[in-house]
Amino acid sequence: MAGKTLYDKIFDEHIVREQEDGTVLLYIDRHLVHEVTSPQAFEGLRLANRKPWRVGAMLAVPDHNVPTTNRLRGIDDLVSREQVETLDRNCTEFGVQEFAMNDKRQGIVHVIGPEEGFTLPGTTIVCGDSHTSTHGAFGALAFGIGTSEVEHVMATQTLLQKRAKTMQIRVDGQLGAGVTAKDVVLAIIGKIGTAGGTGYAVEFAGSAIESLSIEGRMSVCNMAIEGGARAGMVAVDEKTIEYFRGRPFAPQGELFEQAAAYWRTLKSDPDAVFDKVVVLDAAEIAPQVSWGTSPEMVVPVSATVPDPANETDPVKADGMRKALAYMGLTANTPIEQIAIDKVFIGSCTNARIEDLRAAAAVIGAGKVASNVKLAMVVPGSGLVREQAEKEGLDKIFLNAGFEWREPGCSMCLAMNADRLEPGERCASTSNRNFEGRQGQGGRTHLVSPAMAAAAAIAGHFVDVRQIN
């Protein structure tokens, strides 16, 4: 019999019971909660007179609606405030641990889970948020769910699941200088398309993935969902294990070693068979820039905006035309000639310490270009912010003319006050370039932190490889 994939190992370990038709009741180890997708679930519990099954398996944090300036003043937007206060009230009522808005540990839910050691290898992790795939970077099975399922997990600590198909995406070889994890995942999505991973759990593998830092692996898994896969994962190695040593929610001492011995088994067996395998050559990946309104609409920075006239699939060509119109772009324009209005360095894709270091390194003593109206850095958590300040990164950003904000989702989806105005063009380190995502009529180009920083200084996209 063939060996098992990492996905199958974790899935099998969590089966509570299996129905004849293959529907599995899957045990959930960790449940992250934020203010946007939880109020109706808490309300459902209340209406049915139910209690959370295992409150200690939950951790809550407000992140989407929180302001990134003057936070001690509270939230001006009444509707946002109501949502954050509803989370506070629900957590108090049901006894759920919460990092409230002014807690130093507050931050984007997918940044704080690992940072606290709440995320652990080999666990099943869910959150009412599609970017829960991020946590797969630690050899966990992590995926986003809707609010009804949030309530289901709260009430039962389980989910009804069908086994997914498995896909291995292997990136072999060595990445060039200036090419980051973000470029790798954008290149992958460009290759497989936004629905390429639908129905699959994806394992990212190969020497280029192994050589990525933990933060880099998180960026890759974060965007698995942009390739259609609910879950993205990376096998456990020593880097993963070392990451968790001493984290507040992680086991300590002897229990840590016992856990680590198990974690070391969390990799696909050499003879495991995947339903699909996709291979990329790391050396061929250049820094990427998205040009359209779907993350698959992405090209190397050295390329030009694609021409729908060259697309044979009519549905695709139509999508390209709509995207060009929305983005205010003309086919065949060199990417490096596209000028930008705003820069956003942040989000659960790229707001960890390594991302901020990479951006600061590109900026050096440079200044934000005069045509750029706003350049902002929004750290992923209070602890990331604190660390960056210890390293003096905030000074580099501030001296260059960036704004240095408090942690949260911010302009990744513009539920708080941070947003693009209609027609504004933004170099963004976030994960979605959908129409209106960063503000109605706003135009988003997805890039790595280094590329965003370089664009801020130049005022237009530039190949970061030609800077140093």
Place this chain on the structure above:
Amino acid sequence: MQALTTHTGIVAPLDRANVDTDAIIPKQYLKSVKRTGFGPNAFDDWRYLEPGEPGMDHSKRTKNPDFILNQSPYDQSTILLARRNFGCGSSREHAVWALTDFGFRVVIAPSFADIFFNNSFKTGLLPIVLPEDVVDQLFREVAVDKGFQITVDLEKQKIIKPDGSVIPFEVDAFRRHCLLEGLDDIGLTLQHADDIRAYEARRQQTAPWLFLDK
């Protein structure tokens, strides 16, 4: 959950691929702490000419006459015909709530994003996957017959067209059962509470580090 057995309604064609959940319900409306009231804001950016915010009287906003769901008889449609990868992006179940609140009971597309597909069943919206060429053909038929109606029979897993011809489709047996009966998943799962407890007891032995509940 609202049960669905058979449903007859007008088919509205939404002719674009990769319709994401940000388009189905823009983020500003996610600030609501309720499950209802999202209907007026389904496809908000496409549906209205001026920007919208929660709390506005949406009936006073100017509707975009070019958007299909603003045109008669599609403003009365209950079945949405879409292109590939419908519902991609965010996990927001609000997208499903917005569609059902608008009046939709069925969405037909060549493919759906996984989370949206899953969420649909939880709220009694039936997502039907049909081959690309069959969807193409439906788009052609809707284009020449405004007000084109079909009947969806979930029990028999078939779509009946106005001319009486039939398109078969398939839905996972368990999900079909739950939707036909309008069953509450949580209630069903809690019938297995003993299994969940037994699982936890076993795991506390094999993986004690997972039970350091704070």
